[in-house]
Amino acid sequence: MARYTCSYIVKTSLGQLEALLKELLTGCDFEVTYHTQDYMMAREMPGKVPFSKLVTVEVLIDSTTATPSQVQLSLVVKNDELPLQRDNHCSQLFNGVQEVIAQDYQWQLVESVPS
Template sequence: MARYTGIFTVAVKIENLQPIFTEIFSYCGCEIIYNRGDYLIAREFPGQVSFSKLVTIDITFDRLTNTTEKTRINIVIRNEELALKLDNHCRQVFDLLTKLIVENSNWELLESIIEYNSSI
């Protein structure tokens, strides 16, 4: 199972994140399949890659305690594909997603921690 994680701190209100991530997911070929406000699950559209390569994205939003303008975004991207190669499908989607987060004009990126090539 391939699995990649990232933690981002951005200057934006938590309430504004869902519409932004809906747009980001569409660029990644994914759609939201579960929404609890502070927790989203998105899945890649079937048909583009084999079933074992379909990516699932879990995102948790945590408001930082001292402010309403800073939010921590925890991301886990995974699929059932064995991560035998560094450049696997899950890693490609993770790289695209992190690029879209880092370069997004809807917020100021304050901090990022990215863990590559984590497999179970």
Template sequence: MSRYTGWFVLDAKARNLLPMLAETLRGCDLNVVYRSEDYLMAREVPGAVPLSRFSRLVTAEILVERYPNQQVRLQVVAKNEELPLHQRNHCQQMFEKISAAISNNQNWELLNLVAS
């Protein structure tokens, strides 16, 4: 199973952060399948990978922690059932796409990023 994790610290003054995060994920070809006050789960749209490679479909999870000083910490996890046999596998590419979309979003300021 492939799994990539990143932590983002944002200066986010917007009250509607979760809808903006959901829109960011949709821009990465992911459909939001579950949303609560501090959590989003999205799955890759079928058709992005061949049907014979269904194990490559990526699920992304975002856990949101809000702090009193308008900072927000996001823990982002991208995972799929594919074994990471290649250095540049599909899950890693999707994680990088999601990370770039969050990092370059105009609705907040990125203060810190740690990816593993």
């Protein structure tokens, strides 16, 4: 199973984060399937790759340490594909999501910690 993780601190309010994450994931061709205040799950739209390569994104939001202007979140991007190659489908989508997070104009990336 391919699995890639990274933690971020972004400069935005907890109230705005849900809408921003939904917009970000939708823009990366993911469909948000479940969300709560502390968790969001999205999946890749079927049809472009075999079922085993479909990617799921989980966003863990740390609301306990959130301030009015900063929120810490962890991103887990995974699928059922064995990561036999370094540049596999899951890692490509993970890198794409990371780029969008780093360049998103609606929040400022304060810190990024790859895992």
